Amino acid sequence: MTTVNMDATTRADLVPRRTRSTGILIASLAVASIITALVSIGSGQLSVSPLEVLSILLRAIGIDTGIQPEHQNAEAAIWTIRLPRVVLSLVIGAALAVAGLLMQAIFGNPLAEPGVVGVSSGAALGACSAIVFGLNFFGEWTTAILAFSAGLVTTLIVYVTSRARGKTEVVTLILTGIAVNAFCGAGLAFLTFIGDTAAREQIVFWQLGSLNGSRWVQVAVVVPCVLIGIAASFTLVRRLDLLALGEKSARHLGVNVEALRIVAIVLVALLVGAAVSFAGIIAFVGLVVPHLMRMIIGPAHLPLLVTSTLGGALLLMLADLFARTAVQYADLPIGMLTSLVGGPFFFWLLRRTRKRSGGWA
Amino acid sequence: MGMSRDIQISARNVGVAIDGVTILEGVDLDIVAGEVLALVGPNGAGKSTLLGVLSGDEASTGSVDVAGRPLGEWRIADLARQRAVLAQDNQLSFPFTVLEVVEMGRSPWLRTEREADDDAAVLEAMRETAVTAFAPRQFPSLSGGERARVSLARVLAQRTSILMLDEPTAALDLKHQEDVLRVARDRARAGDAVVVVLHDLNLAAAYADRIALLERGRLRAVGAPADVLTAELISDVYQYPVEILNRASGDLLVIPIR
Numbered sequence: 001m002t003t004v005n006m007d008a009t010t011r012a013d014l015v016p017r018r019t020r021s022t023g024i025l026i027a028s029l030a031v032a033s034i035i036t037a038l039v040s041i042g043s044g045q046l047s048v049s050p051l052e053v054l055s056i057l058l059r060a061i062g063i064d065t066g067i068q069p070e071h072q073n074a075e076a077a078i079w080t081i082r083l084p085r086v087v088l089s090l091v092i093g094a095a096l097a098v099a100g101l102l103m104q105a106i107f108g109n110p111l112a113e114p115g116v117v118g119v120s121s122g123a124a125l126g127a128c129s130a131i132v133f134g135l136n137f138f139g140e141w142t143t144a145i146l147a148f149s150a151g152l153v154t155t156l157i158v159y160v161t162s163r164a165r166g167k168t169e170v171v172t173l174i175l176t177g178i179a180v181n182a183f184c185g186a187g188l189a190f191l192t193f194i195g196d197t198a199a200r201e202q203i204v205f206w207q208l209g210s211l212n213g214s215r216w217v218q219v220a221v222v223v224p225c226v227l228i229g230i231a232a233s234f235t236l237v238r239r240l241d242l243l244a245l246g247e248k249s250a251r252h253l254g255v256n257v258e259a260l261r262i263v264a265i266v267l268v269a270l271l272v273g274a275a276v277s278f279a280g281i282i283a284f285v286g287l288v289v290p291h292l293m294r295m296i297i298g299p300a301h302l303p304l305l306v307t308s309t310l311g312g313a314l315l316l317m318l319a320d321l322f323a324r325t326a327v328q329y330a331d332l333p334i335g336m337l338t339s340l341v342g343g344p345f346f347f348w349l350l351r352r353t354r355k356r357s358g359g360w361a
Numbered sequence: 362m363g364m365s366r367d368i369q370i371s372a373r374n375v376g377v378a379i380d381g382v383t384i385l386e387g388v389d390l391d392i393v394a395g396e397v398l399a400l401v402g403p404n405g406a407g408k409s410t411l412l413g414v415l416s417g418d419e420a421s422t423g424s425v426d427v428a429g430r431p432l433g434e435w436r437i438a439d440l441a442r443q444r445a446v447l448a449q450d451n452q453l454s455f456p457f458t459v460l461e462v463v464e465m466g467r468s469p470w471l472r473t474e475r476e477a478d479d480d481a482a483v484l485e486a487m488r489e490t491a492v493t494a495f496a497p498r499q500f501p502s503l504s505g506g507e508r509a510r511v512s513l514a515r516v517l518a519q520r521t522s523i524l525m526l527d528e529p530t531a532a533l534d535l536k537h538q539e540d541v542l543r544v545a546r547d548r549a550r551a552g553d554a555v556v557v558v559l560h561d562l563n564l565a566a567a568y569a570d571r572i573a574l575l576e577r578g579r580l581r582a583v584g585a586p587a588d589v590l591t592a593e594l595i596s597d598v599y600q601y602p603v604e605i606l607n608r609a610s611g612d613l614l615v616i617p618i619r
Contacts, residue, residue, distance in 0.1 A: 004496050011480045015460050015497045108454035242465055244454045245515075248418060252448075253519070254441030254469045299455035 022303040025296055029310035036314060037090065040321040041082045045329075048074045085214040088222060089320040089334075090313040092211075092275040093285060095226040097312025098233055099271040100286020101304060103155075105240040106264045107162070110291060111170055111349060114272045115283025115342075117158045118180030119151055123269075123276040124206050125187045126150025131202050132195040144221050148273030154180060155265050155272075170353060209280035209335020211320050218278040225274035229267050230309055236264060237301040244299065282335045284342020285312055291349065367394035369523050369554040370415055370444075374423035377410055377578075384410045385421065385578045392523065397546055397555045399565035402575030403599050408558045409449065409527055411575065415556065416446045416525050427523070441469035444523035449531070451512040456499040459511050463487055466518035478520065486517035489544045491537070505532040513541060517548075524548055526557040530564060542568040566590055566613040574598060586613055 008014035038050035055067040103112040126146035162176040242250040293307040323332040370392035377385040385407045400408045413419035425432040487493045490510040509532045530538040549555045572589040574582045606614040
């Protein structure tokens with residue numbers, strides 16, 4: 001335990017800030033992300049070493065390292081197939097982790113997560129309607145916009161129905177999630193039923209979650225949404241800290257709680273919508289990542305936002321690397337993988353929360 | 362006192378009704394700089410609701426002016442530099458440390474010139490509430506009484522000229538009850554306006570400059586302890602016979618007749 005200097009005259013004398021461990025965590029996550037990205041871009045049927053990948057990427061910005069790739073078409077494969085996919089996995093991982101963090105902050109509950117409470121399946125329902133009904137009034141953006149709108153409506157419904165007296169209890173939250181997931185599941189079943197074979201295949205892909213077939217067109221839609229979502233989240237961090245005191249106390253400290261909530265809900269819908277519109281339902285990233293980070297560096301939202309962004313990106317890149325390379329000539333659904341790991345983690349968290357509060361409150 | 366009293370909050374004809382049930386009715390009350398005002402009354406008399414109206418949490422009929430301006434015209438952020446409020450239940454969703462919680466009290470002053478006082482305000486508030494030794498501990502790991510003191514430290518660190526405390530002594534032992542009310546009285550002596558909801562009439566007698574006695578949503582009496590704490594009035598409002606002892610030191614003691 002940290003010792004306390006009772007005669008402290010400044011805050012730093014009293015208890016040192018946690019900046020050091022935060023700094024180390026941020027640096028490690030950043031380094032691990034870069035290495036994973038280089039390895040991942042090089043991995044697949046056509047294997048390219050991380051060093052060659054680095055030299056190919058550097059060449060694009062005008063730095064010649066003199067290293068020549070072994071394969072003639074390595075460069076083309078990397079630029080057209082591998083890179084967009086790795087970029088998409090990185091951005092979507094960051095989006096899901098940040099969406100989870102925001103939801104946990106406004107629900108005041110560490111178990112809130114877009115997949116668990118049904119925001120992801122709501123957004124998927126919107127995205128799938130676009131396919132089945134052949135909607136394209138916004139061109140490339142149609143799926144994303146429908147996913148965002150449906151995600152927004154779902155988040156609002158969950159938020160309004162699961163709160164009582166300014167707080168969300170675990171049971172209420174999870175039961176609400178069950179109800180929302182059941183309803184959206186029925187909607188997806190209906191769309192699968194009325195859709196043609198091609199549409200059905202796409203819906204199945206949505207429910208499993210997959211980054212297969214990622215191209216630059218999709219990257220161009222997802223990246224701006226996620227960048228805006230994460231950048232805007234940075235403006236909320238201080239107020240999210242205060243919200244941990246409860247709505248009333250936050251308001252007494254000058255936070256416009258209503259406005260904060262609305263902005264956070266729109267951001268969650270934006271991030272989840274962007275992620276779901278092209279990658280389908282990838283659950284538990286938003287639960288696991290912020291939780292692990294909170295365990296290491298504490299609950300302050302500014303460092304938590306930075307580390308969750310990096311951690312989410314890293315986790316989904318790793319999951320995608322595994323999905324592509326674990327079984328030869330097969331591309332495992334990434335949503336299946338995250339749920340395989342996230343499910344037991346969620347269970348463990350539930351048990352721990354229950355033990356701590358002595359019940360399901 | 363009594364000549365030019367600096368009125369910080371002025372409530373006129375305040376009423377609150379929830380689902381047709383009257384919680385408060387026709388309350389006129391001034392919160393004055395430099396004095397501790399205790400809100401007392403039986404359970405359900407409307408003490409916390411009145412404090413909620415004065416702090417802007419509860420909507421009401423009638424009018425409430427803070428520093429001469431109607432409450433509704435205040436921006437939430439500006440109000441936070443005017444008054445600090447200690448709520449009855451002090452929850453925390455995430456395991457922030459005690460120091461981080463107390464520092465949250467400084468957030469209204471972010472990017473103002475008073476930001477420079479942050480460290481001093483936090484340390485002083487923690488000393489006054491005797492929670493300095495807990496600084497690195499996680500708030501949820503503290504006992505109920507310790508949490509109440511840390512929450513009070515957060516409110517003191519806000520350093521506003523109006524201080525509103527809803528039952529700050531409820532979870533505290535005898536020593537800390539006295540300590541907390543002494544801090545409240547010191548703040549009033551330094552020029553702040555302090556409103557405190559209290560259950561214990563003897564604490565109100567010892568520390569309040571004025572006592573407001575509520576009875577079923579109406580203000581039954583307001584005045585100096587000696588004027589409000591009479592055997593007749595208290596026995597009637599609380600529906601229980603009491604006697605009042607005048608001790609040699611000048612203190613009043615309210616004793617239920619058993």
